[in-house]
Amino acid sequence: xxxxxxxxxxxxxxxxxxxxxxxxxxxxxxxxxxxxxxxxxxxxxxxxxxxxxxxxxxxxxxxxxxxxxxxxxxxxxxxxxxxxxxxxxxxxxxxxxxxxxxxxxxxxxxxxxxxxxxxxxxxxxxxxxxxxxxxxxxxxxxxxxxxxxxxxxxxxxxxxxxxxxxxxxxxxxxxxxxxxxxxxxxxxxxxxxxxxxxxxxxxxxxx
Numbered sequence: 001x002x003x004x005x006x007x008x009x010x011x012x013x014x015x016x017x018x019x020x021x022x023x024x025x026x027x028x029x030x031x032x033x034x035x036x037x038x039x040x041x042x043x044x045x046x047x048x049x050x051x052x053x054x055x056x057x058x059x060x061x062x063x064x065x066x067x068x069x070x071x072x073x074x075x076x077x078x079x080x081x082x083x084x085x086x087x088x089x090x091x092x093x094x095x096x097x098x099x100x101x102x103x104x105x106x107x108x109x110x111x112x113x114x115x116x117x118x119x120x121x122x123x124x125x126x127x128x129x130x131x132x133x134x135x136x137x138x139x140x141x142x143x144x145x146x147x148x149x150x151x152x153x154x155x156x157x158x159x160x161x162x163x164x165x166x167x168x169x170x171x172x173x174x175x176x177x178x179x180x181x182x183x184x185x186x187x188x189x190x191x192x193x194x195x196x197x198x199x200x201x202x203x204x205x206x207x
Contacts (some may be wrong), residue, residue, distance in 0.1 A: 014058045024149055026051040026060045031146045033067045035080055035123045035170040041165050084108030084133065094118055101126045105133030105180065113138045114171075115187045125172045130154065130180035137173065138187045144168045149175030159185040 007178040027048045034044035047063045054060045081102040082089050091106075099121045103110050105128075112126075114139060128135045128149075139145055144164035145155055154177040175182045 018054050018057050018060055020150065022057060022060055023039060023051050023054060024174075025028055026054070026063060027148045028172070029064050029067065031148060031172050032123065032125075033064075035144070035146070035172065038067060082110055082112075084110045092116070096120075097124055099124060102129075103127065103135055104129045105135050106131045108133045110135045111138070112136070113187065114143070115140045121169075123170045123172060125174065127174050128176070128182050130175075130177045130182055134180055134181045135182045137171075137182075137184045139171060139184055142168050144170045145173065146170065147173045147175060147182075147184065149173075149177070151175060151177035151182070152179070154178060154182075155178045155185070158184045159183065161186070 007068070030039065030044055030047050030051065033039045039047070051060060051063055054063070072140065080098045080100055081104070082091065083104045083106075084185070085104075085106045085108055088109045088111070090111040091193055092111070094116050096118045097114065101124070103112070103126055110133075121197075126137070128137075139160060141160070141162060142165035145158055145160060149156065156173075156175040156177055171184075173182065173184060
């Protein structure tokens with residue numbers, strides 16, 4: 001564990017007080033490392049808890065010092081973003097999920113249904129931003145969902161039950177909520193019935 005007076009402080013920033021954004025960024029890096037198999041679930045749990053209570057940037061840096069530097073983020077293609085402003089947006093059926101997806105809801109509602117989605121990559125990252133709106137992600141059983149980020153006057157929650165299956169796809173949901181909600185939940189029985197029948201589901205359902 002890292003003490004408050006870390007001896008690994010980096011010049012020019014190691015002793016600077018950590019912000020909430022610094023802590024969130026470290027937790028996200030740890031989640032990605034765990035998804036890649038670099039950290040066990042126990043190590044991820046221990047380090048992420050330490051990150052949430054870290055006092056300085058040096059404390060945070062020591063938690064990722066044995067991990068490779070994250071690759072520079074490429075600009076997301078235009079079709080890797082979903083935005084709902086004063087309205088509703090959804091993705092359902094056999095849609096292709098990109099490795100990175102930015103979802104924004106401003107006074108709107110976004111629904112992402114993953115139970116029939118085509119997911120080629122092992123790790124999928126969703127940056128979800130909500131302002132007076134909602135984002136709901138429907139995930140089938142067995143997927144490894146890891147949520148991070150913050151909710152101010154709102155909520156972020158996972159309603160999934162049970163443990164992820166070994167080698168399951170990893171869904172990293174990075175949340176930024178103000179007066180709204182981001183929820184990860186199982187598909188409803190109506191969705192499952194439509195999927196088993198192989199017929200498109202009507203748009204009138206609510207989860």
